[in-house]
Amino acid sequence: MFNYNKYLRNDKLPHIWCTGCGCGIVLKSLLRAIERSKIPQDEIAVVSGIGCSSRTPGYLDFNTLHTTHGRAIAFATGLKLAKQKLKVIVVTGDGDATAIGGNHFIHAARRNLDLTVVIYNNYIYGMTGGQVSPTTPAGKRGSTAPYGNVEPAFDISQLAIAAGAPFVARSTCYHAVQLDKYIHKGIIKKGFSVIEVLSPCPTYYARPNRLGNVVDMMEWYKNNSVQIGVARNKSVQEMEGKITIGILHDTERPEFCEVYRELSESIKKQLVK
Amino acid sequence: MTNEVETKLITGNEACAEAALVAGMRFFAGYPITPSTEIAECLARRLPKVGGTFVQMEDEIASMAAIIGASLAGAKSMTATSGPGFSLMQENIGYASMAEIPCVVVNVQRGGPSTGLPTLPAQGDVMQSRWGTHGDHPIIVVTPSTVRETYDWTIKAFNLAERFRVPVVVLLDEIVAHISEKIVYPKDAEIEIVDRKITERDPSSYLPYENTDSDIPPFAEFGIGYRYHVTGLCHDETGFPTNDPKKVDKLTRRLNRKIERYRNEIIFYKESFLEEAEICVVVYGSAARSAYRAVSDARKLGYKVGILHLFVLWPFPHEALSKIAKRIKFFVVPEMNLGQMAHEISCATKQEVVKVNRVDGGLITPVEILEKIKSVQL
Amino acid sequence: MSFRYEFRLSGSGGQGLILAGKILAEAAAIFDGKNATQSQSYGPEARGGSSRSEVIVSDEEIDYPKAVNIDLLLCFTQEACDKYCKDVKDDGILLVDKNYVTSTPKGAFKTYSLPITEIAETKMGKALVANIVALGVITRLTGIISQQAVESAILSRVPKGTEELNLKAFNAGIELAEQAG
Numbered sequence: 001m002f003n004y005n006k007y008l009r010n011d012k013l014p015h016i017w018c019t020g021c022g023c024g025i026v027l028k029s030l031l032r033a034i035e036r037s038k039i040p041q042d043e044i045a046v047v048s049g050i051g052c053s054s055r056t057p058g059y060l061d062f063n064t065l066h067t068t069h070g071r072a073i074a075f076a077t078g079l080k081l082a083k084q085k086l087k088v089i090v091v092t093g094d095g096d097a098t099a100i101g102g103n104h105f106i107h108a109a110r111r112n113l114d115l116t117v118v119i120y121n122n123y124i125y126g127m128t129g130g131q132v133s134p135t136t137p138a139g140k141r142g143s144t145a146p147y148g149n150v151e152p153a154f155d156i157s158q159l160a161i162a163a164g165a166p167f168v169a170r171s172t173c174y175h176a177v178q179l180d181k182y183i184h185k186g187i188i189k190k191g192f193s194v195i196e197v198l199s200p201c202p203t204y205y206a207r208p209n210r211l212g213n214v215v216d217m218m219e220w221y222k223n224n225s226v227q228i229g230v231a232r233n234k235s236v237q238e239m240e241g242k243i244t245i246g247i248l249h250d251t252e253r254p255e256f257c258e259v260y261r262e263l264s265e266s267i268k269k270q271l272v273k
Numbered sequence: 274m275t276n277e278v279e280t281k282l283i284t285g286n287e288a289c290a291e292a293a294l295v296a297g298m299r300f301f302a303g304y305p306i307t308p309s310t311e312i313a314e315c316l317a318r319r320l321p322k323v324g325g326t327f328v329q330m331e332d333e334i335a336s337m338a339a340i341i342g343a344s345l346a347g348a349k350s351m352t353a354t355s356g357p358g359f360s361l362m363q364e365n366i367g368y369a370s371m372a373e374i375p376c377v378v379v380n381v382q383r384g385g386p387s388t389g390l391p392t393l394p395a396q397g398d399v400m401q402s403r404w405g406t407h408g409d410h411p412i413i414v415v416t417p418s419t420v421r422e423t424y425d426w427t428i429k430a431f432n433l434a435e436r437f438r439v440p441v442v443v444l445l446d447e448i449v450a451h452i453s454e455k456i457v458y459p460k461d462a463e464i465e466i467v468d469r470k471i472t473e474r475d476p477s478s479y480l481p482y483e484n485t486d487s488d489i490p491p492f493a494e495f496g497i498g499y500r501y502h503v504t505g506l507c508h509d510e511t512g513f514p515t516n517d518p519k520k521v522d523k524l525t526r527r528l529n530r531k532i533e534r535y536r537n538e539i540i541f542y543k544e545s546f547l548e549e550a551e552i553c554v555v556v557y558g559s560a561a562r563s564a565y566r567a568v569s570d571a572r573k574l575g576y577k578v579g580i581l582h583l584f585v586l587w588p589f590p591h592e593a594l595s596k597i598a599k600r601i602k603f604f605v606v607p608e609m610n611l612g613q614m615a616h617e618i619s620c621a622t623k624q625e626v627v628k629v630n631r632v633d634g635g636l637i638t639p640v641e642i643l644e645k646i647k648s649v650q651l
Numbered sequence: 652m653s654f655r656y657e658f659r660l661s662g663s664g665g666q667g668l669i670l671a672g673k674i675l676a677e678a679a680a681i682f683d684g685k686n687a688t689q690s691q692s693y694g695p696e697a698r699g700g701s702s703r704s705e706v707i708v709s710d711e712e713i714d715y716p717k718a719v720n721i722d723l724l725l726c727f728t729q730e731a732c733d734k735y736c737k738d739v740k741d742d743g744i745l746l747v748d749k750n751y752v753t754s755t756p757k758g759a760f761k762t763y764s765l766p767i768t769e770i771a772e773t774k775m776g777k778a779l780v781a782n783i784v785a786l787g788v789i790t791r792l793t794g795i796i797s798q799q800a801v802e803s804a805i806l807s808r809v810p811k812g813t814e815e816l817n818l819k820a821f822n823a824g825i826e827l828a829e830q831a832g
Contacts, residue, residue: 078300
């Protein structure tokens with residue numbers, strides 16, 4: 001059996017997450033995926049922004065960078081471009097990636113830089129105490145939506161696909177085995193890959209919305225997730241309120257580092273001539 | 274024909290870009306903004322030829338973030354912007370200060386606040402360059418006034434950033450950025466290049482924010498086996514977040530001390546005609562060009578006036594000013610703002626200063642300074 | 652007494668005045684071995700709007716880079732002429748494009764009203780090179796910068812493939828100035 005200790009900074013544990021939080025499930029899935037990728041530990045960098053999910057890198061024994069709110073992908077862009085042998089993995093949350101960092105997210109997808117972005121989507125701002133985020137479903141409560149959210153929500157995966165990300169997958173903390181597979185595929189994919197993980201926040205999302213405890217949330221993920229293959233054959237009405245999981249998009253596009261390297265080499269060749 | 278290979282007519286922006294390459298800069302991230310854009314354009318052409326990387330980011334926030342990321346990977350990195358973009362960069366400039374990531378930020382000043390006067394010069398960002406990001410933080414700010422000085426001070430900015438592990442701001446303005454001037458390039462041998470001090474420890478004993486005698490922790494780049502943690506949160510020597518008051522206090526004081534204790538090695542100014550002077554014009558940036566002319570004219574008219582020309586604004590040369598103040602009766606401070614440095618100079622000299630200010634997008638004229646010199650009642 | 656000569660090339664954006672200024676400065680500074688600066692003042696428009704390019708030539712280091720006591724003022728628009736003619740020295744030169752500037756002010760300076768753009772259009776077939784024609788006129792009228800230096804600077808600054816056209820335009824300017832006496 002895989003020993004997580006290899007990749008953990010055990011002296012930094014216990015972690016700061018609440019009981020029942022999904023962050024730990026994603027963390028372990030990420031480590032299993034990294035193990036499967038066989039990439040040397042020294043060549044992995046994990047970059048995060050601000051929020052609960054963004055505390056992940058602190059517990060991981062890699063090159064870890066905990067940045068400013070929303071900017072993880074932008075920091076990761078510089079890191080990757082200046083040292084391309086690094087496998088750069090960004091861990092971020094729904095607020096971090098799609099509100100304050102939304103612009104960086106879509107442009108990195110468009111640019112198609114070789115980054116793996118794991119987005120923990122818990123529908124809420126956890127670290128600051130339960131305010132609504134861009135993925136909070138309409139009508140759901142948050143501390144800044146005491147009468148229910150008046151705004152519609154983003155579909156992060158669809159946003160990533162539309163912005164040009166060549167690999168997009170979605171899973172939930174209940175579907176951890178699938179999650180391992182998607183993160184692994186994202187890591188070995190050459191290009192900008194996005195793995196959206198629905199992750200429970202029992203403290204600030206479930207409680208104000210009377211969704212029960214974490215077991216109830218896991219039940220909900222289990223009962224409301226539909227595999228992409230199945231979902232494709234269902235009507236919009238049938239999919240109402242359901243979550244499509246699986247590899248939603250997998251295609252090939254020229255990757256930024258390679259494009260730039262080729263450009264650079266062709267210019268240098270012309271100079272020699 | 275006196276055409277020499279090393280002599281060229283270039284703009285301040287071009288000099289800045291060329292100097293950055295000479296200093297070893299190999300990563301530039303930026304976003305177009307007048308009047309700084311030519312720096313990005315020049316580097317977009319030049320960087321791929323020398324194996325470096327140019328990337329146009331989606332905004333200035335991302336540009337600042339990207340150069341920090343690149344610097345952590347070991348590259349000397351830079352961005353260039355103007356007022357509105359500089360405002361957007363402030364949070365991550367604070368990150369670079371806190372996480373001690375060497376980098377250079379060029380701010381070509383234009384009229385402000387807000388979108389202001391995009392194509393016209395100003396010097397309204399001198400206080401923002403020092404205090405733009407929140408919290409007590411270390412930073413170095415340099416400001417040249419000619420094309421050649423822009424070349425020299427861009428290289429020095431990298432040297433300072435590397436030596437002290439801080440962000441260094443190069444404050445240009447539209448005049449010095451866009452002026453075309455003759456530059457005689459220095460020979461390679463005459464150029465001093467400083468690289469960050471690399472740790473001698475092995476990964477197992479490496480402390481990324483070690484309290485050393487120098488107050489400047491040796492660096493280890495990402496990806497070579499050190500596997501440490503970098504955060505913008507208050508952290509201890511290991512780099513991990515802490516709320517321990519003692520450790521936080523120690524960190525904050527060291528971060529600021531590492532610049533303050535070396536201030537005499539960082540500060541640079543030029544004195545002209547000050548030995549016999551009763552009036553001292555304190556000036557920086559392109560306003561210095563007008564001041565030299567004004568002082569030269571005033572001296573011809575018999576005024577005992579000299580110049581203190583500042584090249585490093587922060588750390589601020591309090592000692593030099595208070596020393597000079599002992600023999601000077603009046604200080605005249607021309608600035609293309611409403612007296613941002615005049616206040617600092619007044620504090621240092623314990624004297625009221627005579628301000629010469631313009632905030633209309635025009636360069637202060639020699640006549641405007643001369644009139645103030647004449648108006649001083651000795 | 653040190654020597655300082657001030658040029659101001661004025662008109663609207665897109666007329667190539669900034670490039671013309673850079674060529675003059677490069678000719679003086681690089682090819683004639685003097686000191687020179689070129690600075691500019693322009694609006695937000697890429698084309699149209701007012702544009703002003705200033706060149707200072709001196710045998711000393713140039714501190715203040717703006718023209719205040721102009722030796723040669725070139726105007727490509729009536730507006731520029733009206734606005735700047737007061738800055739021309741008593742023994743200075745006011746040079747205007749005849750086709751754009753119909754009314755020239757009286758002054759102690761010497762005024763030349765020449766068909767610069769017209770020459771560019773008719774002789775070169777390209778109004779675009781009017782700035783280079785103007786450089787020819789300026790070079791001949793002022794005698795501050797050598798003809799050879801300006802030619803070298805033109806060659807170093809104009810796009811590849813347009814060298815011949817631009818040199819022709821420059822020489823047309825010289826001729827135009829000679830005819831004007």
